[in-house]
Amino acid sequence: MAKVIEGLRYAESHEWVKIEGGIATVGITDYAQSQLGNIVYVDMPEVDDEVSKGEEFGAVESVKAASDLYSPVSGKVVEINEALEDQPELINQDAFENWIMKVEVSDETEVEDLLDAAAYELITNK
């Protein structure tokens, strides 16, 4: 059973987001990593890139296939998780601990229409 964490917001495309002090931390969910299997590459944006809600910002690649990442927020990338460059498998070990990017968000209310933990759990149990 995939892990879901209370208090985070979730996109139907299986990214999670946590906003603190105007900064959104974004990763993929435990369900997503379990569906992907062994992750071997994370294509991350660069710092200062602009991302838009619902738009592609990179990809997570398992051995078998590439899976696009969609940003749950709009804003400017302020940090990427460089540890994933050499150890993409960290996401398999803990998808919530090993975030992908941090974004300075332009509109914090954007996350309000994302799913909460209970609603996300429902779509992964279908």
Add this chain to the structure above:
Amino acid sequence: MEHTEQMQTTCLHDKHIELGAKMSPFAGFDMPIEYSGIVEEHNAVRHACGIFDVSHMGEVLVTGPQAEEYVNHIFTNDVREMEPGKVQYGMMCHPTGGVVDDLLVYKMGAERFFLVINAANIDKDYAWIEQNAKGYDVTTENQSPRYGQVAIQGPEAEAKVEKLLGLKVADMVFYTSKEDTLQGEPIIVSRTGYTGEDGFEIYASHEVTRWIWDTCVKSGEVLPCGLGCRDTLRFEVGLPLYGHELSDDITPVEAGLSMFCKLDKPEFIGKEVLVEQKANGVSKRVVGIELTDRAIPRNGYEVEANGEVIGTVTTGYNTISTGKSVCMALVDARYGKLGTEVAVRIRKKVFGGVVVKKRFYEKNYKK
């Protein structure tokens, strides 16, 4: 992932579900992609032993006084000198040289040949085989529904097949087969595979196939392996997959498989084109490319040189055995020389690479 009602299943389907495999459609069959994980399964085959359900593969039996002559007519390799029990790899070609399918031919007797073909091509191949048999004194039979098939692969395969299944296989040479019995029923066992490792493939009734699977898996000594790692394993050692490195529009010469085409044979379908390509060169060919970055070139991505598109990736991975991002690609032959600098477009970026041999990992066959 669509699971349509027309989807076929193998005789081991319920076993895969029980084991919790990730299932996916492949060649019209609902097949296991992975069980414990593609990396673990891949490494089990490279270093120990794994078992694959390959019951989706097709089998056609050709018998009759002209069986040898007929098989040689549709097959690029040469079966005339084969001793009974030998197995050969080769292709069936269209008159254009394009490949109908790649296959194994088992010589079971002077007038008896067993052809093992790709699941996705069973209907096309059998129609081709029947159609070209006209005028030959042969009988053809599509036996695909009758057989289950497992591949037991890896450096420990010989020991496991002997110990767990009680078959005597230690003295078998690579690319030979024999008819044997298991659980009181006839089987065919061959020292063949599609992984670059030593191993065996066993053709048996559905019931005996289920017994083999259970015996191996329940021993805990042979890891169930899915089609996911079957692809990473064959790719690393440069083996082609029909629909990727071979197709109706790609000839064996273009695919770099000339060594399996005996151009000195009196005749076979497609020979003229292959002889011409061998003599005058080809305009496109399948090459290996190693990227300098970790980004992964996937099937269908464009290959570029000097800013122009020169071809398409056919299969690519960040390989499990070497950790390198490499691919096979069908490119303009002018860029096919080893060492040529090329690039692959991956999403929005272009990554540099160089043409290398297609063998990304050394095979470890039993000689």
